[in-house]
Each structure stands twice: as structure tokens, then as C-alpha cells.
Amino acid sequence: MSAGTPGILLVLDGWGHAAAGEANALTAAATPYLDGLLATCPTVLADASGTAVGLLPGTVGNSEIGHMVIGAGRPIPYDSVLVQEEISSGRMRSNEALTEVLKGLAASGGALHLIGLCSDGMIHANVQHLQELLRIAAQFAVPRVRVHAITDGRDVADHTAAAYLGLVDTFFAEAGIGEVATVVGRGYALDKSGNLELTEKVSLAIVDGKGEAISEPQEALELTQRGDEWVPPCVVTSADGRPLGAVQDGDAILFTNFRSDRIQQLADDLHTWLAGRRVTFLSLAQYDTKASIPALVHRSDAGGGLATVLGAQGVRSVRIAEAEKFEHVTYYLNGRDSNVVPVEEHVRITGDRAPDYTVRPAMNIDRVTEAVISAARRDDVPLVVANLANIDVVGHTGHFDATRQAAEHTDRAVEAICGAAQATGRWVLLVGDHGNAEKMLTDATDGDGWPYGGHTTNPVPAVLVPAAGQKAATPAGPATLADIAPSVLALLGLAPEPRMTGRPLW
Ligand SMILES: O=C(O)[C@@H](CO)OP(=O)(O)O
Numbered sequence: 001m002s003a004g005t006p007g008i009l010l011v012l013d014g015w016g017h018a019a020a021g022e023a024n025a026l027t028a029a030a031t032p033y034l035d036g037l038l039a040t041c042p043t044v045l046a047d048a049s050g051t052a053v054g055l056l057p058g059t060v061g062n063s064e065i066g067h068m069v070i071g072a073g074r075p076i077p078y079d080s081v082l083v084q085e086e087i088s089s090g091r092m093r094s095n096e097a098l099t100e101v102l103k104g105l106a107a108s109g110g111a112l113h114l115i116g117l118c119s120d121g122m123i124h125a126n127v128q129h130l131q132e133l134l135r136i137a138a139q140f141a142v143p144r145v146r147v148h149a150i151t152d153g154r155d156v157a158d159h160t161a162a163a164y165l166g167l168v169d170t171f172f173a174e175a176g177i178g179e180v181a182t183v184v185g186r187g188y189a190l191d192k193s194g195n196l197e198l199t200e201k202v203s204l205a206i207v208d209g210k211g212e213a214i215s216e217p218q219e220a221l222e223l224t225q226r227g228d229e230w231v232p233p234c235v236v237t238s239a240d241g242r243p244l245g246a247v248q249d250g251d252a253i254l255f256t257n258f259r260s261d262r263i264q265q266l267a268d269d270l271h272t273w274l275a276g277r278r279v280t281f282l283s284l285a286q287y288d289t290k291a292s293i294p295a296l297v298h299r300s301d302a303g304g305g306l307a308t309v310l311g312a313q314g315v316r317s318v319r320i321a322e323a324e325k326f327e328h329v330t331y332y333l334n335g336r337d338s339n340v341v342p343v344e345e346h347v348r349i350t351g352d353r354a355p356d357y358t359v360r361p362a363m364n365i366d367r368v369t370e371a372v373i374s375a376a377r378r379d380d381v382p383l384v385v386a387n388l389a390n391i392d393v394v395g396h397t398g399h400f401d402a403t404r405q406a407a408e409h410t411d412r413a414v415e416a417i418c419g420a421a422q423a424t425g426r427w428v429l430l431v432g433d434h435g436n437a438e439k440m441l442t443d444a445t446d447g448d449g450w451p452y453g454g455h456t457t458n459p460v461p462a463v464l465v466p467a468a469g470q471k472a473a474t475p476a477g478p479a480t481l482a483d484i485a486p487s488v489l490a491l492l493g494l495a496p497e498p499r500m501t502g503r504p505l506w
């Protein structure tokens, strides 16, 4: 292998590997170009879930941890794991930030508001964490706990919100404290696109008790036209029509998501709404909010990766993605470091946003492709990093045919990018960040599975398309996402960072 060849790292978001079958939208798609690459180029299946990347055993991968590990070259103990350790060990009971606030509520008579995603999809939150938080609140004699439940239907199968609300009820009964005050789908509460119209509806329900009035939490689920994700903001009201749980002065809010990217817009919005009011804010894990919100658990250091080497060596890279995945190829790939080194350029592709991705599975892939090709033509850019979002983003709709089409658009984009790479003397390293579209049905216990749009624990392909004349062998032995940064550096002729534990595959 000749050292020091420029290249393109292309993350195919949600590109997992599984045998062909009725659940697999990737093998159902007509993707002649990708099929050819998989058959002829050095390929390995890389582990992208569970402990291999820094998650709890058996946990599905996600874009944050996926891109962090691709960039860091080592597993990063993820926020979900750090929170879980605090809870399982019992240490959360003596967590200083938490106990101080709970003692204050017990003394003042204020309520604790728990706001978070109500499922065990393990990407943004784990509803099980509520159980321990309720027990701790009861132990500290907090007078009232109000749960503002965000229904999921994306990280877990749709139409499961009723079961999760039922589970939360059992936690209330066991702890002897807690009531659901509001219910809303994640489409509203976890918008991260900057659509404040959605977010403000949620804030209005939580702060002012304004929304669809319901007398039982489960009634909210009858009001959605588009599944659990789009349950409209609902407020549980008592017989006299008063909201059960609007936020009052002297209350405290604890956000229970462990992943920041989707809850932070709501957290900032609520913080702005409640500015000047006597309300304490806390979050279970550390958030990237504009407001400074104290976290109960602090995050792992994900630095010392690819970006550190590129910065130190003055190697220019261009990072390209659609808005949905822009932070992933920049902030997360750089180890959650927002300080951009001067040799790094960012291209955020915006464009028409379809209200529903099934309508436009191509998204803005043509513009991403053009940007990658024009960066590839530059002699001053040894490394282009891009994310093709379609397979994951459309896969999340749970719509098999649209996801198949997303894969077909991706195939054409990869062909165009690889063509440009050949013409400009570059290699292309294609890798998934976690599985998604290779499993579009839940496991069937009896009869057929249900449509499923969530991530998976399947391995992801890592494929090297060598530059013209470059030789590369198929790597032996197991691989993980931690091997990608050392591979990219080796291909560029650079040494890995000492903290990288992955190995160069090529
Ligand atoms: O959309 C998201 O927030 C998650 C799924 O909940 O997907 P990803 O990790 O790919 O961003």
C-alpha cells in the first residue's frame, strides 16, 4: 500500500448488514454499484453496537456514538452507560446536585418535573431510569413529582407508547409518588431542526398547562393521526379543568434524556420561558444547551482522535452532510469539540425539507454529492468526510418502499463519488455508523413482524475502494468502528494518536 494517498471517508448512515429477507430494505433495493463494490473490494463487517463502541451490552448503535467512535479510534463510554452505572451502583441516591435540589423541594413544597422520552430504545433515554429517580424523590420526601412524558415510536416500534405509560404507572405505584402531567410525541418535543413552533407548543403545555385537555394520560394516544411520534401536546387536567402539573415558582425541572442533541432545543426554550422565575434546572447527562444546566452525570472525554491528528499535522479536511447529520461529521466526529481547527472546512447542505421523508427519499443527496465531488477535485484537501443520510433518515419512517428508494438514491450517489475519486487519485472508505434499514420489521414471535424504523445491533460494512493503482487486501479478524480513524490515518500516511485502540484495517 502506498502511503500518503488522499481519500474520502463516506459514512452511509444506517447502513447495516443482515441476510436478505422480507425485512431487509437494503437487499430489496436495486443497488448494482454498491453490490459490485461489496463483491470486489476489500470489505469487512465492523461491530457498531454494544460494548465494542462504548454502549451497554446488546444496545443498538446510534449516530452520536457511531461518529464519535469513527473519529476517536477507540470506544467511548457513552452517556447512557455512565448514567446506568450511577443508577445501578446506587450512587445516584447521594448525587450532590440531585440531593441538594430534592432537599430544597422537600423544604419549600415545590414539585419535581421529570421531562424525557418514555421508552427503552436506549438512544435518547431509558424509561427505567424514572423508576430510580421516583424512588429517590420519595426517599427525600419531595411533595409532588410530575412526569412530562414524551412518546417515542421511532427508537422502539410504533404504537408501544401505551405500554410505556402503563410501565410508568407501575413505577408511581411502587414509589408511592408521581403523576403524568403532560403527554406529547417526540416529533414535537425532540425537534432539532430549529422549528420553534413545534417546541413552543410543548413549552406551553409544560409551563402554562395549555394543550389538548385529557383526563387520563392514555387518552393522548387517541389524538394522534401519525403514530406515537406525533401525539399532540396534551395536558392532564383535573375535574375542574385545571392542569395537573403546570410549572410553578419554587419547582425544579430534571430532563431525563441522556442524549443531548434532540432535547436541547426544548431545554433551551423552557429555560427562556422561565427566565426570571424561581425554577431550578437539572439534566441527567451533560447537554450542549445555550443555557447552562447542571448535569447529574458528566460525559467522557472523546478527544484525541482523527481531528487532533489532522489539526496537528495541518492536514485539511472538508466535512459535508445534510442538516440532519451535520453535527455528526463535525462536532461528534471531532470528539464533541466545538473548536474547529483552521484546516477544517464545513459544508452544511440545506434544501427543501419534505414534511414527510417518505415523499422525497432522495432528500438533498444530489447536493451532497456535488459538494463531495467539488471538494475531491481540490488538491489542497487530502481528506473529504461526508455523510449520506438517506438510508437512516428515511429508514426511521418504518416505510419499506421509501427506504428501498433511499438506498437506490444512495447507490447512484456512491457511484458518482467513486467515479470522481478514481479521476482524482483518491481512495474511498465507505462505512455504516450503525444498522437501520437492513431490518424494517420487528422480530415476529407469532406471524409477521410490525414495521420497524429503529436502529439495530447488526454490524456495518466497511469497504475500501482503492485509488487507481492502489493495492489493498481484505483485512483478517474482527473489526469495529474504532478501526476507522487508524485506517484513514494510515491511508493518508499518518500515524495514529496514542489514545487510539483501533487498528488500521488497510
Ligand atoms: O433521529 C434520532 O435522534 C436517532 C434515533 O432516535 O437517530 P440517530 O442516532 O441516527 O440520529
Ligand SMILES: [Mn+2]
Binding pocket: 013, 014, 062, 063, 064, 066, 392, 433, 434
Ligand atoms: Mn446514524
Ligand SMILES: [Mn+2]
Binding pocket: 014, 063, 392, 393, 396, 436, 455
Ligand atoms: Mn438514526
